[in-house]
Amino acid sequence: MCVKPVPWPEPDPQVVAVIAAMYGARKTPRPLAVQVRDRLGEWLADEQFAAAFGVRGKPGWSPSRLALVTVLQRAENLTDRLAAEAVRARIDWKYLLGLALDDPGFDHTVLAEFRNRVAGAGLERVALDALLAKLAAAGLVKAGGKQRTDSTHVVAAVAALGRLELAGESVRAALEALAAAHPDWLGQRICVPGFVRRYGTSMTSWRPPASQARRDELAVAYARDGYALLEAVYDSRAPGWLREVPAVEVLRRVLLQNYTRIITWDGREVIRRRDKEPDGDGLPPGHARIASPYDTDARWAAKRGEFWLGYKLHITETCDDPPPCSCRPQGAGGREHGPGCAQLAFPNLITHAATTAATVTDNQMTGAIHDDLTAKNLPPGQHYADSGYLSAALIVSEQARHGITLTGPLRADTTAQGRARAGYARADFTIDYDTQAVTCPQGKTSVSWTPCTKGGQPMAVAKFSPRDCGPCPARAQCTTSTRNRRQVTVPSRDHARAQAAARTAATTTAFQAGYARRAGVEGTIHQAVSHGARRARYRRLPKTRLDHIYMACALNLLRLHAYWTGTPLDRQRTSHLARLELSPPHKPELTTRILQRGETRGSPRSAPGCCAMSLGEGGDAGDGAAHDQDVHLVRAFVGADTLEVVGVPHR
Numbered sequence: 001m002c003v004k005p006v007p008w009p010e011p012d013p014q015v016v017a018v019i020a021a022m023y024g025a026r027k028t029p030r031p032l033a034v035q036v037r038d039r040l041g042e043w044l045a046d047e048q049f050a051a052a053f054g055v056r057g058k059p060g061w062s063p064s065r066l067a068l069v070t071v072l073q074r075a076e077n078l079t080d081r082l083a084a085e086a087v088r089a090r091i092d093w094k095y096l097l098g099l100a101l102d103d104p105g106f107d108h109t110v111l112a113e114f115r116n117r118v119a120g121a122g123l124e125r126v127a128l129d130a131l132l133a134k135l136a137a138a139g140l141v142k143a144g145g146k147q148r149t150d151s152t153h154v155v156a157a158v159a160a161l162g163r164l165e166l167a168g169e170s171v172r173a174a175l176e177a178l179a180a181a182h183p184d185w186l187g188q189r190i191c192v193p194g195f196v197r198r199y200g201t202s203m204t205s206w207r208p209p210a211s212q213a214r215r216d217e218l219a220v221a222y223a224r225d226g227y228a229l230l231e232a233v234y235d236s237r238a239p240g241w242l243r244e245v246p247a248v249e250v251l252r253r254v255l256l257q258n259y260t261r262i263i264t265w266d267g268r269e270v271i272r273r274r275d276k277e278p279d280g281d282g283l284p285p286g287h288a289r290i291a292s293p294y295d296t297d298a299r300w301a302a303k304r305g306e307f308w309l310g311y312k313l314h315i316t317e318t319c320d321d322p323p324p325c326s327c328r329p330q331g332a333g334g335r336e337h338g339p340g341c342a343q344l345a346f347p348n349l350i351t352h353a354a355t356t357a358a359t360v361t362d363n364q365m366t367g368a369i370h371d372d373l374t375a376k377n378l379p380p381g382q383h384y385a386d387s388g389y390l391s392a393a394l395i396v397s398e399q400a401r402h403g404i405t406l407t408g409p410l411r412a413d414t415t416a417q418g419r420a421r422a423g424y425a426r427a428d429f430t431i432d433y434d435t436q437a438v439t440c441p442q443g444k445t446s447v448s449w450t451p452c453t454k455g456g457q458p459m460a461v462a463k464f465s466p467r468d469c470g471p472c473p474a475r476a477q478c479t480t481s482t483r484n485r486r487q488v489t490v491p492s493r494d495h496a497r498a499q500a501a502a503r504t505a506a507t508t509t510a511f512q513a514g515y516a517r518r519a520g521v522e523g524t525i526h527q528a529v530s531h532g533a534r535r536a537r538y539r540r541l542p543k544t545r546l547d548h549i550y551m552a553c554a555l556n557l558l559r560l561h562a563y564w565t566g567t568p569l570d571r572q573r574t575s576h577l578a579r580l581e582l583s584p585p586h587k588p589e590l591t592t593r594i595l596q597r598g599e600t601r602g603s604p605r606s607a608p609g610c611c612a613m614s615l616g617e618g619g620d621a622g623d624g625a626a627h628d629q630d631v632h633l634v635r636a637f638v639g640a641d642t643l644e645v646v647g648v649p650h651r
């Protein structure tokens with residue numbers, strides 16, 4: 001398939017006439033697809049996708065318009081089939097794509113082929129970059145403004161496997177691939193009925209044995225089958241190309257990462273499962289460990305109690321102040337904004353979306369995000385992020401590299417004493433960089449200063465003398481070292497200054513007020529999640545990344561549509577009940593009380609397990625007599641327990 005670059009056709013006159021008849025005289029805003037075509041024009045070109053397609057063969061559908069379809073598909077959460085049907089049947093999509101009314105569109109498989117080619121060629125970012133270039137020209141995004149970043153987890157589109165299931169599933173995947181690639185060869189190398197019995201169905205379709213001994217036995221049996229299969233593939237008489245079957249390579253790596261295999265002096269094969277050191281033979285680090293034979297990029301990771309297999313998505317968006325407006329001033333410095341006021345609907349637009357393996361930490365991405373934004377000529381002047389993206393080293397380096405001011409709270413002291421908030425933390429020591437000496441709270445001075453590198457950053461380790469620490473009365477508060485001496489890791493002078501300044505600034509009201517701007521990105525994460533960002537649609541990192549970038553384009557277009565049509569940004573909803581609170585004060589007639597399962601409405605207030613909660617102004621529900629006068633009863637479900645919310649008259 002090749003690309004013959006052509007400009008987008010103008011909207012078909014018949015389609016234009018239909019759109020005009022449908023939306024011309026009405027107040028109903030024109031749909032997203034129509035507005036995008038009218039406002040942005042031709043913002044993508046086929047030439048930008050040329051590297052993903054060959055120079056020979058039959059020309060396919062225009063890749064730039066397929067990219068448009070993919071963006072609209074993400075905006076509306078459509079499947080490939082529904083998106084292809086929308087191209088055939090939707091008048092607004094035909095308007096955007098410049099198709100005639102009777103255009104048959106394309107087969108839905110074209111979209112999958114497009115994604116494969118674009119992800120394979122590393123052109124995932126083309127659509128978002130082109131959109132941002134257009135928006136920068138319109139002044140909606142700019143360099144030097146304010147931006148904010150946050151991340152969320154993304155669950156891979158594969159089953160979460162334990163180590164036992166991983167071994168079995170890897171053998172099964174290799175068998176499936178070899179059976180498809182060279183069935184005759186495989187049929188001669190394995191006992192087909194035996195392997196079908198063991199690997200005929202996926203490992204998640206049945207329950208593994210409960211007994212640990214039986215599970216260990218099964219794990220070794222999987223490994224033995226896997227090694228036998230690999231030996232057959234790597235045999236000199238086997239066709240060489242079989243070794244290049246991806247599932248075979250995955251099996252080799254999974255066995256290497258999870259088992260040790262030795263041949264004893266008497267020729268016996270001994271296979272053992274790897275376990276964590278020091279008891280076992282050691283496991284590879286999490287970032288290198290394959291977790292599924294079907295998605296070798298997915299990794300296990302944990303964050304704040306969340307444990308998932310997959311990826312991480314980092315979203316950066318603008319958070320500049322909206323432009324001033326001339327709407328009528330109202331009391332207390334506020335304004336009564338008129339309908340269609342641009343300030344109300346001014347969009348925060350996504351400037352960067354990065355998908356990484358789940359094990360990549362947030363602060364590993366800070367510099368990469370800034371590099372990408374600078375390459376697009378959209379580096380922020382001030383970048384708001386949470387402590388995960390920050391460190392003293394990053395504050396210094398990003399200011400020096402791109403002139404970006406990172407704003408956010410630094411992580412708390414990570415020393416054992418700092419974490420426990422007990423004993424002498426690093427901040428309790430006085431550092432003199434000129435004399436390269438550290439003085440402890442007991443007035444003792446370090447006896448050595450050794451420069452080192454930690455996480456790529458220059459540091460030094462200062463050690464105190466056992467002669468000072470040994471008899472020190474505060475030793476229990478200071479160190480648990482068996483060598484009876486404290487050592488302190490000292491950041492470089494620049495980093496220490498930046499750290500101190502950031503920690504001091506973080507305590508000020510001005511900082512808190514400015515940093516509140518970061519919280520808005522949580523809303524964007526929420527919007528992304530509602531568009532399926534937390535569950536990968538495709539396997540492997542390149543296609544998941546492409547999906548997220550097209551989702552970012554889709555969210556930008558949805559926000560632009562709200563801006564163009566003067567629809568105010570989604571405000572926090574106020575429930576009817578909360579509105580009551582905002583209304584003039586009144587005496588409540590009801591208070592509420594929550595009863596736990598098993599408690600009756602007439603039971604005394606002091607019954608064991610009773611969870612009384614006053615929601616009204618008047619305090620608790622009162623005694624059992626008051627329960628008998630209930631006037632309102634609602635059932636609510638919380639977890640596995642049924643709670644009854646009972647309204648009683650206020651006394």
Ligand code: SF4
Nearest residue numbers: 440442469472478486
């Ligand atoms: S244990 Fe050593 S470093 Fe710590 S306070 Fe005592 S003398 Fe100072």
